[in-house]
Every structure is written in structure tokens, then in C-alpha cells.
Amino acid sequence: MNNFQFKNPTKILFRKGQIENLSKEIPENAKVLLLYGGGSIKSNGIYNQIKKAISSFDIVEFGGIPANPEYAVLIDALKIIKDKNITFLLAVGGGSVIDGTKFLAAAALFDGNSPWDILSKNIRTQKGMPFGTVLTLPATGSEMNSGAAITRRETKEKLVMGGPGLFPVFSILDPEVVKSIPQHQISNGLADAFTHVLEQYMTYSVDAKLQDRLAESVMQTLVEVAPAILKDTSDYKASSNFMWSCTLALNGLIQQGVPSDWAIHMMGHELTALFRIDHARTLVIIAGSHYTYNLATKKEKLAQYATRVWNVSEGSVEEKALIGIKKTTEFFQSLGIKTRLSEYTDDYKGTAQIISKRFTERGWLGLGEHGKVTPSDVEKIVEMSY
Amino acid sequence: MNNFQFKNPTKILFRKGQIENLSKEIPENAKVLLLYGGGSIKSNGIYNQIKKAISSFDIVEFGGIPANPEYAVLIDALKIIKDKNITFLLAVGGGSVIDGTKFLAAAALFDGNSPWDILSKNIRTQKGMPFGTVLTLPATGSEMNSGAAITRRETKEKLVMGGPGLFPVFSILDPEVVKSIPQHQISNGLADAFTHVLEQYMTYSVDAKLQDRLAESVMQTLVEVAPAILKDTSDYKASSNFMWSCTLALNGLIQQGVPSDWAIHMMGHELTALFRIDHARTLVIIAGSHYTYNLATKKEKLAQYATRVWNVSEGSVEEKALIGIKKTTEFFQSLGIKTRLSEYTDDYKGTAQIISKRFTERGWLGLGEHGKVTPSDVEKIVEMSY
Numbered sequence: 001m002n003n004f005q006f007k008n009p010t011k012i013l014f015r016k017g018q019i020e021n022l023s024k025e026i027p028e029n030a031k032v033l034l035l036y037g038g039g040s041i042k043s044n045g046i047y048n049q050i051k052k053a054i055s056s057f058d059i060v061e062f063g064g065i066p067a068n069p070e071y072a073v074l075i076d077a078l079k080i081i082k083d084k085n086i087t088f089l090l091a092v093g094g095g096s097v098i099d100g101t102k103f104l105a106a107a108a109l110f111d112g113n114s115p116w117d118i119l120s121k122n123i124r125t126q127k128g129m130p131f132g133t134v135l136t137l138p139a140t141g142s143e144m145n146s147g148a149a150i151t152r153r154e155t156k157e158k159l160v161m162g163g164p165g166l167f168p169v170f171s172i173l174d175p176e177v178v179k180s181i182p183q184h185q186i187s188n189g190l191a192d193a194f195t196h197v198l199e200q201y202m203t204y205s206v207d208a209k210l211q212d213r214l215a216e217s218v219m220q221t222l223v224e225v226a227p228a229i230l231k232d233t234s235d236y237k238a239s240s241n242f243m244w245s246c247t248l249a250l251n252g253l254i255q256q257g258v259p260s261d262w263a264i265h266m267m268g269h270e271l272t273a274l275f276r277i278d279h280a281r282t283l284v285i286i287a288g289s290h291y292t293y294n295l296a297t298k299k300e301k302l303a304q305y306a307t308r309v310w311n312v313s314e315g316s317v318e319e320k321a322l323i324g325i326k327k328t329t330e331f332f333q334s335l336g337i338k339t340r341l342s343e344y345t346d347d348y349k350g351t352a353q354i355i356s357k358r359f360t361e362r363g364w365l366g367l368g369e370h371g372k373v374t375p376s377d378v379e380k381i382v383e384m385s386y
Numbered sequence: 387m388n389n390f391q392f393k394n395p396t397k398i399l400f401r402k403g404q405i406e407n408l409s410k411e412i413p414e415n416a417k418v419l420l421l422y423g424g425g426s427i428k429s430n431g432i433y434n435q436i437k438k439a440i441s442s443f444d445i446v447e448f449g450g451i452p453a454n455p456e457y458a459v460l461i462d463a464l465k466i467i468k469d470k471n472i473t474f475l476l477a478v479g480g481g482s483v484i485d486g487t488k489f490l491a492a493a494a495l496f497d498g499n500s501p502w503d504i505l506s507k508n509i510r511t512q513k514g515m516p517f518g519t520v521l522t523l524p525a526t527g528s529e530m531n532s533g534a535a536i537t538r539r540e541t542k543e544k545l546v547m548g549g550p551g552l553f554p555v556f557s558i559l560d561p562e563v564v565k566s567i568p569q570h571q572i573s574n575g576l577a578d579a580f581t582h583v584l585e586q587y588m589t590y591s592v593d594a595k596l597q598d599r600l601a602e603s604v605m606q607t608l609v610e611v612a613p614a615i616l617k618d619t620s621d622y623k624a625s626s627n628f629m630w631s632c633t634l635a636l637n638g639l640i641q642q643g644v645p646s647d648w649a650i651h652m653m654g655h656e657l658t659a660l661f662r663i664d665h666a667r668t669l670v671i672i673a674g675s676h677y678t679y680n681l682a683t684k685k686e687k688l689a690q691y692a693t694r695v696w697n698v699s700e701g702s703v704e705e706k707a708l709i710g711i712k713k714t715t716e717f718f719q720s721l722g723i724k725t726r727l728s729e730y731t732d733d734y735k736g737t738a739q740i741i742s743k744r745f746t747e748r749g750w751l752g753l754g755e756h757g758k759v760t761p762s763d764v765e766k767i768v769e770m771s772y
Contacts, residue, residue: 001561001626001627003400004398004400004401005397005400006398006400007398008395009395010393011391011392012390012392012642014387014389014392175387207627209610209611209627210604210607210627210634214600214603216599216603217600217602217603220599221595221599224595237387237593240594240643241595244387244596244642244643245596253639257400
């Protein structure tokens with residue numbers, strides 16, 4: 001097991017119909033900026049519940065944060081935070097709204113030149129403006145971690161940021177929200193969370209037996225509840241397991257003391273930036289090729305995964321590993337997700353070269369758990385994903 | 387899955403030889419009370435490492451906190467805290483020293499009549515004096531939770547306490563400490579952590595699939611590393627898994643959203659108070675009888691446990707459940723732990739009646755996940771444990 005340092009101070013309120021208690025979690029006398037996305041919270045009733053719950057506070061609203069939260073939009077919100085002397089941010093939404101809120105929490109107290117530096121120079125945020133979240137879409141785990149990904153359409157970039165000052169003060173997780181989520185977003189959530197676990201698990205063994213089993217637990221649970229939740233989003237038993245699995249997939253716990261990969265995310269982010277493909281689907285597009293290309297360094301872990309998550313009992317390490325990859329692809333397909341880039345765009349030719357060139361330009365010369373996935377490897381992996 | 391609220395702000399520093407960085411974690415200008423136990427930290431070198439690491443602070447020492455931290459001893463330490471204007475507590479030890487420190491953290495800021503009220507009236511501590519820990523004995527999980535158990539020899543009582551103000555600010559977990567731990571304490575640690583998981587798992591299903599798997603992961607890991615760590619305490623791979631499993635067995639995570647039992651602990655505490663039997667061994671004495679006696683309400687979970695942790699694949703639910711109990715007893719025996727009260731004392735007769743009477747007097751009329759284990763049931767369970 002590797003050394004690690006772990007602290008996650010986010011308070012989780014996991015329960016049915018508890019939005020009404022929201023006001024107790026927000027500091028007294030706070031001036032609140034309520035942030036949300038495209039307005040689905042207005043049609044499903046959550047907006048009204050929230051407005052009622054926090055009616056005793058001085059509130060400003062900022063709606064319209066898009067999927068893959070857009071830098072230019074967030075800069076508009078930042079101006080409001082400064083103009084209106086906001087002291088607390090309340091994100092109501094999924095990963096995009098929460099990630100956007102994290103950027104604002106960082107930017108609001110940032111004393112550098114341009115807030116873009118937080119992303120382009122990957123400046124860690126030690127102290128951000130406090131914020132809470134009401135999760136409406138289980139997927140990214142952003143509700144209990146300190147990381148975010150922000151997109152800049154202007155330059156077709158999607159970059160990551162984070163720091164210990166960016167944990168939500170609280171997050172309200174009410175599994176009942178799942179029933180109003182469209183099926184394709186449920187599929188995205190399942191695939192996103194599953195891939196988050198893979199990134200922290202599918203590397204090489206450091207004899208971290210407990211972490212391996214915790215990661216496998218999250219994957220097994222996602223596999224087990226996927227059919228139920230896709231069949232009936234109002235199945236509370238399935239939604240609650242789905243929701244908590246998404247959170248634990250990326251709250252930091254399973255990656256303590258183990259190497260992690262994240263190359264799939266780095267490549268996937270480019271597909272979102274270039275083609276605006278949903279984040280989760282970009283991960284699905286890359287995962288199979290990435291594992292096949294890196295079979296030599298990942299086969300032991302792939303075989304363990306095949307055995308423990310997919311009950312594969314026969315074959316050599318390599319055979320089991322390959323079955324593990326196949327099972328993963330089939331799982332994504334069972335969620336109704338297409339697994340090849342060419343199924344999303346006709347304009348895919350040359351993508352591998354573009355991404356490889358960008359990575360070279362950014363100095364991203366060695367990705368993955370060994371730091372050895374070069375831009376040339378990236379080119380081949382993306383090409384295999386067409 | 388049941389509703390839950392979860393927050394665990396303790397910072398974990400899990401690494402080899404990192405005591406030297408201890409001073410960075412203690413607030414500047416703190417006046418520190420260094421607390422430890424029977425002095426084993428002096429013979430194994432940890433004491434000197436710590437004194438060196440925090441030499442820049444104003445330090446007072448208090449050694450001699452016994453196993454099952456004794457109220458009268460802690461009252462002496464409390465006097466020092468007040469007399470010397472201590473502002474930060476540093477616990478160096480296992481669960482006893484850490485639990486004792488939690489009592490002091492609570493008592494130091496307690497404004498009631500007698501600090502004994504914290505225990506006898508189970509007063510929750512919202513704000514305690516800040517404290518950190520250096521764990522020298524993996525077992526109780528006290529290094530990452532907010533609970534404690536304190537013994538009062540005078541009245542042969544062992545009572546529990548806790549509250550959100552009693553999480554350690556930080557805990558340093560260095561698996562290298564394991565190599566100097568005597569074998570019987572390693573066995574205790576394994577049994578203690580294993581039983582902690584059982585108490586939060588062996589109840590009834592609320593369809594919390596993820597929590598079940600997380601609990602099973604901890605148990606599987608403990609079972610897997612036990613032989614290695616007992617054979618060679620300097621096996622770092624085994625000790626690191628052992629140490630992290632003990633912490634996660636009782637840091638609150640696996641009990642979120644599920645019913646928990648804790649009747650074994652309630653009965654076990656009495657055996658410690660009456661006979662000074664090691665805490666972990668009291669749990670072992672009670673566990674088998676408790677599960678056998680409550681087979682009717684616990685058999686489904688016992689069967690799942692038998693299947694997943696012990697790979698039992700055949701038999702009815704009840705048959706699997708009974709094999710699960712047998713496997714548990716055999717596991718404890720494989721650690722060199724005796725499983726019956728009569729193996730610890732000749733004076734065991736009447737114990738069941740004494741404990742049952744005490745529970746009645748305290749108004750503990752219904753223990754366990756259903757609140758239905760009566761003093762009369764307790765009497766029978768303890769009797770079965772002779």
C-alpha cells in the first residue's frame with residue numbers, strides 16, 4: 001500500500017424529502033447565490049421546494065449553467081458574486097452545476113490575474129467561498145469531492161482544477177430525485193461512476209487489498225442495480241444504491257494508497273471539448289481501447305476484476321483480462337450507450353492526431369499510472385476508439 | 387436503505403516514518419498535553435521520535451493511561467489540563483489512550499456538574515478540546531471516529547460516550563508500528579475490528595447493497611491478512627491492510643443507512659468491567675452465542691455473510707447461517723483467542739444474572755437492531771457464553 005493523506009469534511013445528508021431542512025445547513029446571515037442548470041429543477045418541483053426552504057435568506061439566482069460548465073457563463077456568475085457581495089453558494093444540480101460552483105468558489109477568493117489561471121496553471125485552491133449542494137443527478141461524485149472540470153468553448157478546452165478548499169460544506173442527497181431523471185442521463189451516471197472506479201482501480205497491484213475490494217464493491221453494486229434503475233427510476237431501493245455508489249466512486253476513499261490512471265478522462269475530455277459528446281459517453285468510447293492497448297501493464301488487475309466483478313473463473317491471466325474488457329463494453333452497451341466514436345460523429349477522422357498534438361503542446365507527455373502513456377500512445381488509443 | 391447523515395472530518399496521515407512531520411499538524415502556539423499508556427512507546431522508540439518532532443511546543447506529559455481507560459486516572463489528567471492551561475491534546479497509543487483522550491477533550495470544555503455525567507447521562511459533546519492521535523495499535527478505529535468507552539473500576543462500570551466534537555483533528559497511521567506489537571494484541575486488534583464490522587452488518591437487510599459489500603470487504607481483508615500478520619508482524623503489506631481495515635471498520639462509513647446491533651459490545655463491556663478481560667476477547671466470548679440465540683432474526687444476513695465472506699455455497703438459509711457462526715468462531719480461534727467465558731475465569735457463575743440485573747437497572751430493556759433483546763435474553767446469551 002502506498003502512503004496517503006485523506007480528509008473529506010463534507011457533511012452528507014442522505015434522505016428522502018429533506019430539502020425542507022436545507023436552511024439549517026446554510027450559515028446565518030449568508031447572502032446566497034442559488035446556482036442551477038437548464039431549468040429542469042423548475043419542471044420537477046425541486047426549484048420551488050428550495051426557494052421555500054431558504055426563503056429566510058437573502059438570495060440571488062443564477063440559472064443556465066450548461067452541461068460541461070462553460071467558462072464564459074461562469075464569468076457572468078462571478079461578476080454577480082462580486083457585485084452583490086455573495087457569501088455562500090448553493091448548487092442545485094448534477095456534476096456540471098456543482099463543478100461550475102466549485103470554480104466560482106475558487107475564483108471568488110482568487111487573488112491572481114485571471115481566473116482562467118486556476119485552470120490553465122492548475123492552481124490548487126486552499127480556501128474557497130463556502131458552498132453547499134443539492135444533488136439532482138447522481139454521476140460525477142462532485143458532491144463529496146474537491147475537484148471540478150470546466151470547459152472553454154472559445155478554445156475547445158476542458159481542464160480540471162481542485163484543492164482542499166473546494167469540498168462542499170454539505171450535500172443533500174435525496175434518492176427520490178432519480179425518478180425524474182431522463183433515461184439517457186441515468187445511463188450516463190452509471191457509466192460515469194463505473195469509469196471513475198476503473199480509473200482508480202485498473203492499474204497495478206500495490207497489495208492494497210482493502211482498497212481493491214472497496215472499489216470492486218462499488219462496481220458490483222452498480223452492475224447489480226443498473227437493470228432495476230433503468231427499468232423503473234422510481235425504484236427507491238435501486239436509486240438509493242445508485243446514488244450512494246456514485247458518491248463513493250469518487251469521494252477520494254477508494255483511491256487512497258493506490259496508483260490511479262485517469263488517462264481515459266484526459267482523452268475523454270478532449271472528445272467533449274471537440275464534439276460536445278456527453279462526458280460519460282466519452283469515457284465509454286475510450287475505455288475499451290485504453291485497456292486493450294495497455295493490456296501488458298494492466299492484465300493482472302483486469303484479470304482480478306474479471307474474476308471478482310464478473311465471476312470469470314477460467315482461463316489464463318490474459319484470457320481473463322480480455323474477457324474483463326469485453327464484459328465492460330457489454331455492460332456499457334446494456335445501458336444503451338454506444339461505444340465507438342464513429343457512432344457519435346461522422347467527423348471523427350483526424351481526432352487522434354488533434355488530441356495527440358494538444359497533449360504534446362500542453363506538455364502532457366506521460367499519462368497513466370506509470371506516467372508512460374505518450375502522445376503517440378494516445379494517438380493509437382483514440383484511433384482504436386473510432 | 388435508511389436515511390443517514392455522515393460527516394467525518396478527521397485528517398488521516400497514513401504513511402511510513404512520518405512522525406517527524408507531526409509538528410505541522412498541531413496548531414501554532416498550542417500548549418500540548420502528551421498522553422500515553424503503559425510506557426511501551428518508551429521501549430519501542432516512538433516516545434523519543436515524538437518528543438523530538440514536537441520539541442518546539444510547550445509540552446506537558448501524562449503517561450500511564452491503562453487499558454480500558456480508567457475514570458480516576460483521567461480525572462488526574464483533567465486536573466493537569468486545567469492547571470496548566472492546556473489547549474491541545476496529543477494521544478499516542480491504541481484505543482484506550484485515544485478513548486481516554488476523547489473523554490478529556492469532552493471534560494475539558496464540559497460545563498456541567500460532574501464529568502461523570504458525560505458518561506452516566508450519555509451527554510453528546512458538540513465541541514471538545516482539539517486533539518490529534520498517533521496510533522500505535524490498530525484495533526478500535528477510535529483514531530477516526532468520535533466515540534469512546536471509559537471504565538470506572540470503583541463501580542465496575544464501562545460506559546460509552548461521543549459526539550461530533552470528538553473527532554480527532556488528525557491521526558497518524560504508520561503501519562511500521564505493528565512490528566513491535568505483542569502477538570496477543572495483534573489478535574485482539576483483528577478480533578476487535580472484525581466484530582465492529584459484524585455489529586454494523588449482522589442485522590437485517592434494508593437493501594443497502596453497497597454498505598453490505600463494503601462491510602464484507604473489510605471482513606474479507608481481515609481474514610485474508612490475519613495469518614500473514616500473525617506469522618510476521620514486520621510484513622508491511624499485511625500490516626498496512628490490517629491497520630486501514632481496523633480504521634474503516636469503525637469510522638462510521640459502513641454503518642450509514644443500515645441498522646446496527648451493538649448488543650455484543652454492551653454485554654462485552656460488562657465482562658471487561660467485571661473480570662478485566664481484554665475488550666476484544668469479551669466480544670469473541672459473546673458473539674457466537676448472540677448470533678445463535680438470535681438466529682431467527684439474523685439468519686438471512688448470516689447466510690449472506692457465510693456465502694460472501696466464507697464461500698459457503700450449499701445448504702438452506704439456516705444451514706448457511708449456522709456455518710457462518712461456526713466459521714466466525716473458528717476464525718477467532720485461529721487468532722489464538724479463547725471463545726468461552728469459563729476459559730478466562732473460574733468465577734463465571736452468576737455472571738449472566740449480574741449483567742441482566744444491571745441492564746434492567748440502567749433501563750436497557752431492549753438492545754439490538756430491533757430493540758428487542760431484553761435483560762432476560764441477555765441473561766440467556768451470557769449463560770450460553772460460559
